[in-house]
């Protein structure tokens with residue numbers, strides 16, 4: 001039986017978010033996270049923070065109908081917890097205030113399934129579960145909280161909390177733009193939490209940070225709570241107390257001139273990371289032991305003094321850490337290791353792309369803003385697809401950089417449209433329209449051995465996709481069409497358009513969607529993967545990629561309503577959408593049923 005849209009969206013949403021949180025915890029450590037959350041931190045401040053507390057968990061709020069189904073959902077995500085849950089005090093209070101409810105109406109419990117970090121450290125996903133029984137009237141709270149993620153946070157546990165340490169850590173966080181965002185004492189576990197929002201320049205999808213201290217630290221908490229608790233990340237403007245939210249004197253934030261300096265030198269970060277990758281430095285380092293700069297210089301054919309300068313800057317960005325004992329040297333962090341050529345889902349091709357052709361075209365951004373046309377075409381004399389397709393090395397780099405961003409696809413094979421197709425008695429077919437190098441189709445066919453695939457792509461990309469799917473053992477279940485969007489094959493059960501529509505203007509999108517609509521049988525589903533522009537101005541990668549699309553591709557990101565209108569224009573209907581990692585979304589689309597004939 002088909003699940004209803006809201007059941008389906010909720011199921012996918014909580015599961016996807018649990019999986020994404022577990023993956024995040026696995027992939028990060030304190031050294032890589034603190035510079036992302038607090039841009040500009042380094043030297044003694046970073047050492048003091050990292051020396052007194054450690055990354056302990058990623059926290060999130062989910063909405064099961066009861067605890068049994070929550071535990072089943074956790075088990076589905078590979079998260080096991082054998083301890084009993086205990087009641088939340090702080091998050092329950094925040095929810096009650098935000099939604100003007102009596103706390104007694106809200107049953108919020110805490111579970112902390114353990115996750116092993118890549119560095120061998122034991123961490124957890126902290127799961128706050130608000131029980132939402134069917135027809136309880138709490139569904140609106142769940143929908144709002146899912147959409148805004150107010151309670152998502154990253155927690156750093158203080159190793160030996162005492163009043164002085166707590167105050168010192170709060171002062172360091174304030175210096176780097178973190179703002180108090182509530183907190184509380186939970187007597188059920190004898191622990192004190194202090195929440196902060198991270199500064200606007202933070203390079204992390206999590207926008208809140210927690211300091212967790214075992215024991216009762218209500219004095220430090222009272223000083224922390226003296227600050228107004230914003231509902232969401234505050235923007236520049238007037239706070240409840242009438243002070244200016246960006247005034248460093250009242251917020252402890254970095255002065256504007258210092259923040260601007262950090263922003264203006266953003267291009268240095270892009271090039272430092274690209275240079276690190278181009279010179280194959282990550283491949284000459286490892287995450288366990290530090291290497292002396294002289295040895296690294298010899299191995300990579302670089303100048304020792306200049307290399308030390310680059311590595312010191314990269315240490316500030318969190319890609320490497322400096323170690324002084326027994327000799328000065330540098331060690332790769334988990335973040336830096338993503339730039340190794342042999343890392344699973346390596347991000348090296350993205351570093352080469354953003355530090356290469358796209359870096360050059362960003363230098364021509366004025367042209368795009370003046371004319372609305374892609375600066376890339378202006379600079380290189382042709383559209384980026386044609387430019388890359390003509391040069392096999394660039395074409396390969398483009399395909400690999402798309403694959404490097406494929407973390408977004410993680411939860412997609414579990415989408416109800418695909419699991420339903422996989423359970424159909426006759427073997428169902430997934431058609432990936434402009435499926436690139438086949439990475440998404442590989443994930444879908446690997447997860448569902450009884451599904452078949454068809455990949456439509458331009459001729460040069462088909463060859464790469466065939467190699468990837470053959471190597472993954474899915475080749476025998478796959479057909480390929482070398483062609484254009486106009487050649488979308490008919491008769492599939494699930495159609496996929498991943499990261500395609502944002503490349504094009506509205507007219508071209510209608511054409512592409514029209515080709516899909518004509519090819520789709522009435523029962524077929526269409527899954528569109530895109531980033532959605534936020535409607536409330538909250539920070540999102542979609543806003544950054546909107547600028548990238550304008551400058552480099554001549555396309556744009558859109559809001560969900562915008563996609564709904566384009567779909568309606570070609571007889572398709574947006575049934576719902578649910579989030580994916582990296583601020584992505586999957587839009588679930590079906591054919592609009594023809595209106596019933598009028599009675600004579």
Ligand SMILES: C[S@@+](CC[C@H](N)C(=O)[O-])C[C@H]1O[C@@H](n2cnc3c(N)ncnc32)[C@H](O)[C@@H]1O
Pocket residue numbers: 385402403433434435436437439440456457458461483484485486497498499500503
């Ligand atoms: C941004 S990539 C997305 C690839 C893949 N769907 C993914 O998410 O990894 C866009 C793809 O559209 C393909 N493409 C561009 N123009 C096309 C056309 N006219 N017909 C078919 N595919 C096209 C490109 O070859 C490229 O692989």
